[in-house]
Amino acid sequence: MTTDDSVADLARLGDELPLAHQRVLGSLEAATRRHEQATAARAQAMRADQQRAVALARNRSAQQVIEFGGYVRDNTETATNSAVDDVLATAEYVQLGHLELPGHALGVNEDLELPWVVPLLGRSNLVVFGGDDQARSIVHRVVLAALTGTAPGQLDVIGHDPHLRGWLAPFSGLKDALDGSLYVVSSADDLDKTLDRLIADVQRVTDTMRGSEPTLLDYRRTVGYPAERLQLVVLLDYPIGVTDTMHRKVTTLARVGPAAGICLVVVSGNDTRGGSEGAPQPDRARELHDFGEIIDQRSALRWSRYPHCSAHLSAPTVDEVIKAVADLTARMRTAxxxxxxxVDVEDLNDRWTRSSAEGITFALGRAGRDLVEVRFGDEREQRHNALVTGAVGQGKSNLLKVIIHSLSQRYSPAEVQMYLLDFKDGVSLYPYTSTPHSPDFLPHARVLGLESDRDFGLAVLQEIDAERVRRAAVIKPYGDNIARYRHQVPAATMPRIVLMIDEFQRLFEPGDDAIAGQAAQLLEGLARLGRAYGIHVLLASQSISGISALMARESGLYGQFPIRIGLKNSPQESVATMSVGNDGPARLRHRGEAVINLDYGSLGANRTVTIASAQDDILDSLRHTWWELARDTCPAPAVFDGARLLRPADAVPSIRRLRAARLTAQSGAPSAVIGMPISVSAVPATVTFTAEPGRNLAVLGAGEKLDQLGAAPGETAANHAIGVLQTAALSLALQHPAGDARFVSIELLDDSTASRNNMGPWHHLMARIGFPVDIIDRNGILNFLQEQADAIAEADPAGPATYILAFGLDRIGRLDTPDAFANTPAEVLRAVLRDGPTKSVHVLGWWANTATYQAHLGFAGDGMVDVMVFLRVDQSAVHDFLGPFVTWTVRDNRALWTDRTQLPEPTVLVPFSPVGDQDARVITTAEWGP
Known part of the structure; x- marks a missing residue:
C-alpha cells in the first residue's frame, strides 16, 4: 500500500471517528437511561416495600400497644382490687388515676391511656410535692384506696398535721369502728413519740419474723393469717416542726418501714422550713427520693417513674370519702x-405427760408461726404470777378457758390443782362441775366459785394460805421450795396450785372494809410467798385502773405480777395493766388478740399474740376424758354458787350424817341445819339444841325482797325466814327416828305468803316423815303460850323434845297488855324462852321487825336466845344486838348467823329457801337407814 492510500485511509477514518464516538456516546446514554430507569424502578419498588413494611410494623406496634394497654389494665385490676373478704387482703398497689402518652410518640394515631398505679403498703413510700388543693386530693385518694383495698380493720392511719389543715377529717368515722384506726397529732412532741413507737413496731415485727421472710406481707402469707398491723403514716407539710433528730427517724422509717408493714405518705409544700426554731432547712423531703415514689405537681402532675407521661388524678369528693368510710366502718364492726x-397450740394426744416439779407451762396462742407459752415457777426467770385484763367482749373468758384446758391437758390432777373463782356471772365455770344431766367435772378443780361473793373469795384465800403454811412445814426439812422437795422426795405428791380469780377487783370493793383489807393482805402474801410452795396466782379483770393505787399502796400486790397479758382495752386501762407509757393493748384491733409482756409491763417487752379459740365441743370432750380417767381418784370440786337458792334437798347429805351420828351415839342433842356458811369446806351451818338455857333460835328481818305491792318478785318462793324454819324442822325431825319429838307451828302469815312459800306442802312433808305438825293460829296463840309455860314448869328434862316454830311472830303485835291477874303475854313468852330449853322445849321463831322482837324479850332478854339469824336487817340494827365492830351489808340470798356460845364471831351464810316439790321427792325417797 502506498503512502497516498494510507493518508486516504487515515482521512476516511478521521471522518468516521466522530460518527463512532457519537454512536458510543449514544450507546452510553442509552445504557445510562436504562440503568437510571431500572434504578428508579427498583427504588420505587423498594420504597413501596418499605412503605408496606412500615405500615405493617406500625400496625403491629399499634396492636402491641393496644394489647399492652389491655394487659396493664388487667393487671391493674388484679393488683388494686384484692378480695377484701380475705383477711390477708392488702393494698400493695393503689390506682390514683390514669397516665397519658401522645400517640405520635409511639407512631400510633391515638394517645395511649394507662392506669396510674403506684406501689404502696408493704412495697414503698410516697412523696408528694406541690400545691395544697391537689395534694389534698392525692392524700384522700391514697388513703381511701389503701383502706378499701385492705381487709377491714387491718390498717391504721396515722397523721401529722402541723398546720391543722384537717385533711384527714373525712376519715374520722374510722374511730367509731375501732379505736386507734385513725390517730392524728399536730405537735412536734407528739410526732416524736409517734415516730419512736413506729420504730419500736419495726423492731417488734422484725423480731416476730426472725428473718424467715423478707417482708411482713410475705410473712403473713406464709403463716396464713394477718400477723401484726399495717400502718399508713401521713406526714403533712413536711418538714414543718421536724427536727434533725426526728428527720433521721423519718428517714429510717422510710428505709425499713415498708418491709415491716409501715408506709409513709409525705406531703411537702413550698414552705420548706423545719426544725424546732422554724429556721430555713434543706428540702428534707427530697432526701426520701431513694425510698419511695415521687409525685411532683408543682407545675404539671408527673410521676417520677414515667416523667414523659402526663398524670391525671381521679380525686374523690369529700362526700364520697365520707360515704366510703361509713361503708368501711360498717364492715370493720363485723370483720x-x-x-x-x-388444736393448733395443744397436742390432744399428749395427755398428762408432764411433771410440775420444776414449774408449769401453758399455751396461749401464736405470734406468727411461733407457739406462745407462759411458764410459772421458773426459779431462774422468777415469773410466778400473771395479771390479765381486757375490755368487755374482747375474749377474756376465752383466754382463761384456754389456760385452764392447756394446763389440764398437760398435767394430771396429781400435778396441778386449780381454785377457780368468778366474781362476774359464773357462766364460764358451770361446765366444770357436775350436774344432774352431766355428772362429769373438771378433776383438776378443787374449788369452783360460781358468782362468788367477797366472803367466799376471802374464805378461799384463807384456805390456800393455810395450805401454804402446811406445805412450808412439809418442805422445810428438804430446802426452801417445792422443786427441791420434789427432787429429794420423788414419790411425794404435791401438786402446783393455780388460783384464778376473774374480776378480782370486786374483792376490794368498796375498798375500805375488813374484807378488802384481809383480801389484799392474803393475796399479796400468796403472790409473794406462795411461789416457793408451788402456789401461783392469776388475776383477771376488765378494769384495774380504779384499784391499782390501792393495790400498790396497801399491799404491794401489783409488783408481784411480772407477767402481764392485756387484751384490747382503753388507753387508761392498758397503761394501768402494763406500765407508764405502754398502751399496747389499746392499739390492738381484734377480739382475741393480746399483748403479752413478761417484764412487768416494760414497753420494749410487748409481744402481740393471737389467743387460741377455745372450741367448746373439743374442750367438752377433753374434760369428759379427763373425768373418766380420774373419777375414782379425784373428788368433785367444792362448788359455791352465790346466786343459787339453797334448797332443803341440799341438806339431805348433812342430815343423813347427823342422823347417823345420833344413832351411833345413842344420845346427844339434835342439830338443826339452817344454811351453808360461805366457806370452802361446805360444812353446813347447824344449831345444836342442847338442854341448856338460851338454846333458842331467832330469825330477824324481812325474809324476802318485796315490791311496792307487797308481793315477792319472780315465780320462785324465796322467803328465807320461812325456808330456814322449815328446813330446821325437817332436819330435827329426821334426827328423832324414835318419834320422840313434838312439832308445833305458830302461823301468823297471811294466806298469800303462806301459799307462795308452800306452808301446806311443808305440813304434808312433815307428816310423811312421821311428825305431823300441831298448828296454832292467831286466836290460839296466847292460850298455847300459857299452857306451854305451865307445862314447862312441871316437865321432865329427859322427856320428849318440843320444837315451837313461830312464823311471823311480830305480827301478833305488842304483848304488854296485862290480863286480870296483871300478867302480860310477853312475860309468858319470856318464860317459855327462858325456861324451855332446859326442859327440851325450844323456840325457833321469825320476827320480821327487830323492834317488836326487842319489845317481846324486854330489857331482861339477854341470855334467852343464843342463836340469831339476821336477814334484811341493816347494819345499825345489827350493831344494837352484836356491838359496833360487826360488818354486815344486806344482800339477796345471804344471812348473818351468830351463836353466842358456839361461834367465835358472826358468820355469813346462804340461808335455805322454802320447801318445793322437788325437795319433797328427794327427802321422801332418800335412804335414811334405821
Whole structure:
C-alpha cells in the first residue's frame, strides 16, 4: 500500500471517528437511561416495600400497644382490687388515676391511656410535692384506696398535721369502728413519740419474723393469717416542726418501714422550713427520693417513674370519702380477726405427760408461726404470777378457758390443782362441775366459785394460805421450795396450785372494809410467798385502773405480777395493766388478740399474740376424758354458787350424817341445819339444841325482797325466814327416828305468803316423815303460850323434845297488855324462852321487825336466845344486838348467823329457801337407814 492510500485511509477514518464516538456516546446514554430507569424502578419498588413494611410494623406496634394497654389494665385490676373478704387482703398497689402518652410518640394515631398505679403498703413510700388543693386530693385518694383495698380493720392511719389543715377529717368515722384506726397529732412532741413507737413496731415485727421472710406481707402469707398491723403514716407539710433528730427517724422509717408493714405518705409544700426554731432547712423531703415514689405537681402532675407521661388524678369528693368510710366502718364492726384453733397450740394426744416439779407451762396462742407459752415457777426467770385484763367482749373468758384446758391437758390432777373463782356471772365455770344431766367435772378443780361473793373469795384465800403454811412445814426439812422437795422426795405428791380469780377487783370493793383489807393482805402474801410452795396466782379483770393505787399502796400486790397479758382495752386501762407509757393493748384491733409482756409491763417487752379459740365441743370432750380417767381418784370440786337458792334437798347429805351420828351415839342433842356458811369446806351451818338455857333460835328481818305491792318478785318462793324454819324442822325431825319429838307451828302469815312459800306442802312433808305438825293460829296463840309455860314448869328434862316454830311472830303485835291477874303475854313468852330449853322445849321463831322482837324479850332478854339469824336487817340494827365492830351489808340470798356460845364471831351464810316439790321427792325417797 502506498503512502497516498494510507493518508486516504487515515482521512476516511478521521471522518468516521466522530460518527463512532457519537454512536458510543449514544450507546452510553442509552445504557445510562436504562440503568437510571431500572434504578428508579427498583427504588420505587423498594420504597413501596418499605412503605408496606412500615405500615405493617406500625400496625403491629399499634396492636402491641393496644394489647399492652389491655394487659396493664388487667393487671391493674388484679393488683388494686384484692378480695377484701380475705383477711390477708392488702393494698400493695393503689390506682390514683390514669397516665397519658401522645400517640405520635409511639407512631400510633391515638394517645395511649394507662392506669396510674403506684406501689404502696408493704412495697414503698410516697412523696408528694406541690400545691395544697391537689395534694389534698392525692392524700384522700391514697388513703381511701389503701383502706378499701385492705381487709377491714387491718390498717391504721396515722397523721401529722402541723398546720391543722384537717385533711384527714373525712376519715374520722374510722374511730367509731375501732379505736386507734385513725390517730392524728399536730405537735412536734407528739410526732416524736409517734415516730419512736413506729420504730419500736419495726423492731417488734422484725423480731416476730426472725428473718424467715423478707417482708411482713410475705410473712403473713406464709403463716396464713394477718400477723401484726399495717400502718399508713401521713406526714403533712413536711418538714414543718421536724427536727434533725426526728428527720433521721423519718428517714429510717422510710428505709425499713415498708418491709415491716409501715408506709409513709409525705406531703411537702413550698414552705420548706423545719426544725424546732422554724429556721430555713434543706428540702428534707427530697432526701426520701431513694425510698419511695415521687409525685411532683408543682407545675404539671408527673410521676417520677414515667416523667414523659402526663398524670391525671381521679380525686374523690369529700362526700364520697365520707360515704366510703361509713361503708368501711360498717364492715370493720363485723370483720373477724385472725383465728388460731386450740388444736393448733395443744397436742390432744399428749395427755398428762408432764411433771410440775420444776414449774408449769401453758399455751396461749401464736405470734406468727411461733407457739406462745407462759411458764410459772421458773426459779431462774422468777415469773410466778400473771395479771390479765381486757375490755368487755374482747375474749377474756376465752383466754382463761384456754389456760385452764392447756394446763389440764398437760398435767394430771396429781400435778396441778386449780381454785377457780368468778366474781362476774359464773357462766364460764358451770361446765366444770357436775350436774344432774352431766355428772362429769373438771378433776383438776378443787374449788369452783360460781358468782362468788367477797366472803367466799376471802374464805378461799384463807384456805390456800393455810395450805401454804402446811406445805412450808412439809418442805422445810428438804430446802426452801417445792422443786427441791420434789427432787429429794420423788414419790411425794404435791401438786402446783393455780388460783384464778376473774374480776378480782370486786374483792376490794368498796375498798375500805375488813374484807378488802384481809383480801389484799392474803393475796399479796400468796403472790409473794406462795411461789416457793408451788402456789401461783392469776388475776383477771376488765378494769384495774380504779384499784391499782390501792393495790400498790396497801399491799404491794401489783409488783408481784411480772407477767402481764392485756387484751384490747382503753388507753387508761392498758397503761394501768402494763406500765407508764405502754398502751399496747389499746392499739390492738381484734377480739382475741393480746399483748403479752413478761417484764412487768416494760414497753420494749410487748409481744402481740393471737389467743387460741377455745372450741367448746373439743374442750367438752377433753374434760369428759379427763373425768373418766380420774373419777375414782379425784373428788368433785367444792362448788359455791352465790346466786343459787339453797334448797332443803341440799341438806339431805348433812342430815343423813347427823342422823347417823345420833344413832351411833345413842344420845346427844339434835342439830338443826339452817344454811351453808360461805366457806370452802361446805360444812353446813347447824344449831345444836342442847338442854341448856338460851338454846333458842331467832330469825330477824324481812325474809324476802318485796315490791311496792307487797308481793315477792319472780315465780320462785324465796322467803328465807320461812325456808330456814322449815328446813330446821325437817332436819330435827329426821334426827328423832324414835318419834320422840313434838312439832308445833305458830302461823301468823297471811294466806298469800303462806301459799307462795308452800306452808301446806311443808305440813304434808312433815307428816310423811312421821311428825305431823300441831298448828296454832292467831286466836290460839296466847292460850298455847300459857299452857306451854305451865307445862314447862312441871316437865321432865329427859322427856320428849318440843320444837315451837313461830312464823311471823311480830305480827301478833305488842304483848304488854296485862290480863286480870296483871300478867302480860310477853312475860309468858319470856318464860317459855327462858325456861324451855332446859326442859327440851325450844323456840325457833321469825320476827320480821327487830323492834317488836326487842319489845317481846324486854330489857331482861339477854341470855334467852343464843342463836340469831339476821336477814334484811341493816347494819345499825345489827350493831344494837352484836356491838359496833360487826360488818354486815344486806344482800339477796345471804344471812348473818351468830351463836353466842358456839361461834367465835358472826358468820355469813346462804340461808335455805322454802320447801318445793322437788325437795319433797328427794327427802321422801332418800335412804335414811334405821
Amino acid at each position: 373477724g380477726g385472725p383465728q388460731v384453733d386450740f
